[in-house]
Amino acid sequence: DTGVSQNPRHKITKRGQNVTFRCDPISEHNRLYWYRQTLGQGPEFLTYFQNEAQLEKSRLLSDRFSAERPKGSFSTLEIQRTEQGDSAMYLCASSPKGGQFDPGVSNEQFFGPGTRLTVL
């Protein structure tokens, strides 16, 4: 299977602990996105990378959140000092688009299965 993979699929942690999630995009996709989805809501954009460069961060991404994509392949999302409000599904997506937003180019994003975080 060459789709987007995420690990772990589930994570239960206690409030105040740090957690780290990993996303492996589709091979050769140079765009990688992180979204957060809470119960009853649609996914909300957190941040995205073009290769190893982090190009945009949502205001939802507080200073307790940090994302990296050190070699332009897999990415990690770390949450420090977790809070109960961080409980959510964290989705990763990748896209083959390479340059700036171009109306003529597909912006299709391929999603992974997500990591469900529960903070007790």
Add this chain to the structure above:
Amino acid sequence: AQSVTQPDIHITVSEGASLELRCNYSYGATPYLFWYVQSPGQGLQLLLKYFSGDTLVQGIKGFEAEFKRSQSSFNLRKPSVHWSDAAEYFCAVALTDKLIFGTGTRLQVFP
């Protein structure tokens, strides 16, 4: 601000019946629109997309959607629903390099 509205939180249909899921968007320029489906424990799967051209778009699994600029709508349709279509459906608009999603419509299918 750009936004997507899915007015129906929950829809129930009988297997074999037709389906229409509503989506309205607010976007200043020509929108790039998507419908995704999410089954329990699964990631989002793209059903179809609209970028330009023919306003009636065909997707996978027998779904289609029609873009109506005058109504700012992009409703999803299927002529005959199967029990396996039970899932959560999300409409989304592309805002530069990210997707803005609606809150979703949960579809329940009765035999």
